[in-house]
Amino acid sequence: GNSVTQMEGPVTLSEEAFLTINCTYTATGYPSLFWYVQYPGEGLQLLLKATKADDKGSNKGFEATYRKETTSFHLEKGSVQVSDSAVYFCALSGRTGKLIFGQGTTLQVKP
Amino acid sequence: DAGVIQSPRHEVTEMGQEVTLRCKPISGHNSLFWYRQTMMRGLELLIYFNNNVPIDDSGMPEDRFSAKMPNASFSTLKIQPSEPRDSAVYFCASSLDGSGGAGEQFFGPGTRLTVL
Numbered sequence: 599g600n601s602v603t604q605m606e607g608p609v610t611l612s613e614e615a616f617l618t619i620n621c622t623y624t625a626t627g628y629p630s631l632f633w634y635v636q637y638p639g640e641g642l643q644l645l646l647k648a649t650k651a652d653d654k655g656s657n658k659g660f661e662a663t664y665r666k667e668t669t670s671f672h673l674e675k676g677s678v679q680v681s682d683s684a685v686y687f688c689a690l691s692g693r694t695g696k697l698i699f700g701q702g703t704t705l706q707v708k709p
Numbered sequence: 710d711a712g713v714i715q716s717p718r719h720e721v722t723e724m725g726q727e728v729t730l731r732c733k734p735i736s737g738h739n740s741l742f743w744y745r746q747t748m749m750r751g752l753e754l755l756i757y758f759n760n761n762v763p764i765d766d767s768g769m770p771e772d773r774f775s776a777k778m779p780n781a782s783f784s785t786l787k788i789q790p791s792e793p794r795d796s797a798v799y800f801c802a803s804s805l806d807g808s809g810g811a812g813e814q815f816f817g818p819g820t821r822l823t824v825l
Binding site: 632640641642643644647687696697699701702 | 713752765814815817818819
């Protein structure tokens with residue numbers, strides 16, 4: 599079945615450091631891929647998405663490229679800020695309408 | 710738009726009591742999802758509806774949990790009787806699905822449930 603695997607956290611970085619959070623997936627067909635972010639005390643919100651192979655999603659300085667050959671959708675940001683501290687979830691869509699979420703990766707950015 | 714609205718935001722109850730969580734999806738959305746989030750188990754999909762019809766309830770933990778969607782603008786998740794292990798944050802999300810798969814899901818702020 600479909601599944602998503604994320605790197606385990608927590609990830610702790612200093613402000614302005616480079617961020618990579620790895621995400622790989624297993625799926626039949628051609629799912630859409632998503633990154634959601636959850637700030638403390640809030641629900642999840644969409645950060646970026648990509649709907650087909652080689653698409654790059656981007657938002658707020660974050661980027662991720664849909665790599666079909668490596669079944670990956672790694673999240674990157676060139677210079678993180680304290681305000682980026684949150685939990686990040688990778689997800690894929692299934693034909694049935696559900697999203698399959700990874701386990702989440704906690705990012706902590708220190709000043 | 711007000712976004713997905715959930716009530717109550719916090720609920721503290723005693724073991725054995727009935728708990729009802731409420732959700733109002735974004736107007737015009739045709740899919741609604743109930744999730745549970747805990748430190749131990751992460752984010753779990755409990756049930757989802759499409760056009761008010763339950764499509765997949767395989768994530769509902771046991772018979773103590775039930776969900777309804779009587780119309781396009783309202784859904785409830787009920788736990789009866791509640792147990793301490795039901796303590797979690799419960800999220801409702803909605804989306805507008807075209808053909809071919811899942812659209813972006815919009816999450817509510819969640820209900821933090823504590824069962825003593």
